[in-house]
Amino acid sequence: MKNILRRNAVNILGNGEETILFLHGFGCDQSVWKHIVPAFIEDYKIVLLDFVGAGKSDISAYDKFRYSKLEGYAQDVLEVCTELQLKNIILVGHSVSCMIGALAAINDSSVFKKLIFVGPSPRYLNDVGYNGGFEKVDLDLLFELMDEDYIAWSNSTAAAIMANRERPELSEELSNSFCLLEPEIAKDFAKVTFLSDNRKDLPYIPVESLTLQCQEDILAPLEIGHYINMNTKGNTLVILEATGHCPHLSAPEETILAIRSYLS
DSSP: OOHHHTTTEEEOOOOOSSEEEEEETTTTGGGGGGGTTGTTTEHHHHHHHHTTTTTTSSGGGGOTHHHHHHHHHHHHHHHHHHHTOOOOEEEEEEEEHHHHHHHHHHHOGGGGEEEESOOOOOOBBBBBBBOOOOOOOHHHHHHHHHHHHHHHHHHHHHHHHOOOOHHHHHHHHHHHHHHHHOOHHHHHHHHHHOOOOOOOGGGGOEEEEEEEEEETOOOSSSHHHHHHHHHSSTTTEEEEEEESSHHHHHHHHHHHHHHHHHHH
16 A cells, blocks of 8 residues: 555665665654665665654654554554565664664564664653653653743754754754654654653564664663663664764764674
């Protein structure tokens, strides 16, 4: 059904025998991989998509109930893979899409060969013995600011997420990406992202995985990388020199090298 590919604005590049599916994080779209894709396009088939509400996706396909949980997005991923008859692929996810990819793999392990997590977190809220990075009051304030002034929220949040303050063009690019989202969908996706708890799912991830963890990441503290590594079978942890939450934008060369090293 072509509407599945149109729904998620799927793009297919390259002619390699193996496939890499790239999934963007909250507030972004498939263009966020623009520095990474060229390094793999000669050797792999590349599949890019936009989650519903992002980029050039079909906004009319947005279903508040379906997307009230990350499982709704994971189902979209599986439907795209089924439509394209993809099996045994490599999935590269950023931020929340890491857990979306993990849920998809748990649902159907035959689709995936390896998972690569860039800045993942199974839970953003702190808990007893667990440092997720945020207290409930922090997230309540974040959601309140989104409701009051979405543009102001975009500007301030992008700067904190991106870090690399000596390169303001990076946070400006992320802020512009936030502003392209339909605000109501963005608010829904933010709540699903930051209030989800996928810690219990980690032991059930059925394929090998790589965690790329950044320094000074406000959304995923260093402890998160170690937590995922300790609770996920077959997981490899690599701590990048990159700072912030978006190494594919701020340090693409290091990100490419880490992915290539793992795949080889």
